[in-house]
């Protein structure tokens with residue numbers, strides 16, 4: 001496996017991520033805080049209090065982790081398909097796997113990547129929710145000084161298990177929805193590509209973008225619960241568990257709570273996943 005291409009894949013994954021991060025910060029804030037009236041209000045307040053930098057809080061860890069998380073997801077997906085259908089990536093255009101196999105392989109990849117993602121995602125969410133402006137003399141410092149300090153504080157206060165707060169909700173969110181992700185991607189590619197041929201770059205971009213949107217739409221209800229459970233360690237409000245978090249959120253805020261961040265999740269998902277799939281396909285093609 002040539003190293004340059006791995007680096008290229010990581011960079012394009014990272015590019016997608018940087019592009020999507022401001023949307024992600026607004027989403028996390030809308031999901032876990034009640035001070036904002038909507039997307040625009042949240043953007044304006046964030047900009048006023050924290051400048052453009054506010055939108056990029058909590059980004060360094062996801063950038064560092066995307067190499068691991070993406071390789072686990074795509075690596076496990078492809079190897080699960082190999083085990084299920086006995087075809088390698090190159091053979092799959094000529095002998096396309098069934099959608100059931102694609103779904104099972106996607107769920108397997110999703111399940112395993114969720115565990116790699118959990119601690120990074122927790123730290124990201126905690127940092128994104130710090131609304132204090134950057135170090136102004138005289139103002140109280142934010143609780144976490146950065147990702148390492150955040151990880152160390154959680155570890156000290158709660159031990160290693162603390163770093164996996166919300167991991168269950170994350171696994172439940174990602175296992176089925178990554179199955180949906182790969183099924184949507186495969187289905188759209190096959191619609192626009194003559195049998196046996198490799199999909200064009202345009203097709204890959206559109207199919208990747210819509211795969212991202214579809215899976216995020218399906219994932220949003222559990223995404224809200226996941227973010228709330230990750231924040232629960234900090235706020236006074238503690239949930240008895242996943243179900244308790246669902247029920248009490250719905251009771252207090254109505255069923256609409258499960259769709260918080262849906263618009264913004266979808267807007268972010270298109271560019272991020274178009275770029276991710278394009279680099280994935282290009283790398284595999286160039287490795288031959």
Ligand SMILES: C[N+](C)(C)CCCC[C@H](N)C(=O)O
Nearest residue numbers: 174177178215216219269272
């Ligand atoms: C399964 N779920 C919808 C949660 C994520 C699927 C897309 C993953 C991609 N890295 C992204 O950040 O958009």
